Amino acid sequence: MADKLSPEVALRIGLAARALPDTDPKRLMTVLVSALGLPITPTKLGRLKVAKLKAAANEELAEIDNEHLKAALNLLKGIGVNMEASEESLPQTQAYAEGDMPGSIRIACASNHDTRIDGHFGSCARFLVYQVSDSEVRLIDIRSAGQTPDEEDKNIYRAGLIEDCQLLYTVSIGGPAAAKVVRAGLHPVKLPNGGEASELMEELKAVIGTNPPPWLAKVMGVDAEERIRFRQDEEEFA
Template sequence: MAQSISREAALRVALAARELGSLPVRKLISALVERLELPLTEAKLATVTVADLQLLLQGDDVVESEVPREQLKQAVRLLWGEGIANHDLPPVAHYADGDMPGSIRVACASNREQLLDGHFGSCERFLVYQVSPVEVRLIDVRPTLAADHAEDRNVARAALIHDCQIVYVQSIGGPATAKVVRAGIHPVKVANRGDSGGEALQALAQLQQALHHPPPWLARIMGVEAGSLAPFAAALAAGEA
């Protein structure tokens, strides 16, 4: 199903599911697919009415019949694409290759705003930042909905951030870790700071400091020699001479 729903449509469905409360995204998308058929496109989502949504959800006992009508109306607006720009989505800045010399690309597992509050296998989206010693720039927001309908969701999620060198998460399982590493991405678990998870920018500020004097693991990612290894490399070179 990964090719059957666009990134924009996936984002609309994810936000609509959140508006409806604790409704799992998978249940909402299954109900929409049954009603609209594949491929699930922005044009098809724009045809959904409040009555349609209430009927298809209640018909499958997906949501309680007591869901307030205003809540259903807001969910429909999100399916139409209305208000998404202001629906806790952080603004994305333009980036072109070469804009930030000495930078690396970092993904953060997130569910809301610019919070680093997601688990690798269940976060709603990845925030993608370009990070240099002097600047942190959010360059993309990538919904994970389409990846979750792939045959191997962990491989699909790793592919979603294939251009990143690091991924920050609150949690990641062993099998997922292996697939992320195999994709050439270094997973970093951050301390749980409660429901909010903490700001992604806080973790990236610490990474910025490390970029000035990178430890060996970060130096490998950056493609430079770690300062802590330089004396040993010099000694080895002298011995060979």
């Protein structure tokens, strides 16, 4: 059956199987053939629902909880799957737990290549997610933008991928998209010339550790009184 799969579909199935407990691609393939028939195509996978996945092949996957099944289904639909870059070509992330870096903020960087900020919000391949404090920079996650589900607004979907961040660094973002990003709780920063993300994060680290401008102080959660002090300090030393 494998010779009937396109490389894209084979990748989706492999990643989806990895997202399911005690499931290898062969087991998942059996379920998909039962649910969809052959050939298995991106169009068929795009129409698949959790209920059908759970019922197929005599309920082979019925004991797996819905959260795992939803995650696998998203991968089967191509959400979070990037055909252009393998996992090996992407930079390594660093472990992070909440509270590891007191006073830090989280930044999403729109990227298409390696660790460069070179993507537009609405079309970038992935978001590099950095945690930055006044003393440390960590790349804590890489989130593929993937393919937007048919029923969702693209900009809302992408904003949702990074809604735990406080800043968005991007080469470009349109007005309507920026409004949706702001509603998700992020402050968008346009960098038309892009740049190496790690270098820009080091610059941000230095600003956090010295005298952040009021807009950044607000993002960092500094109270209004302290933000006024920052503004006064800027005027004094201008």
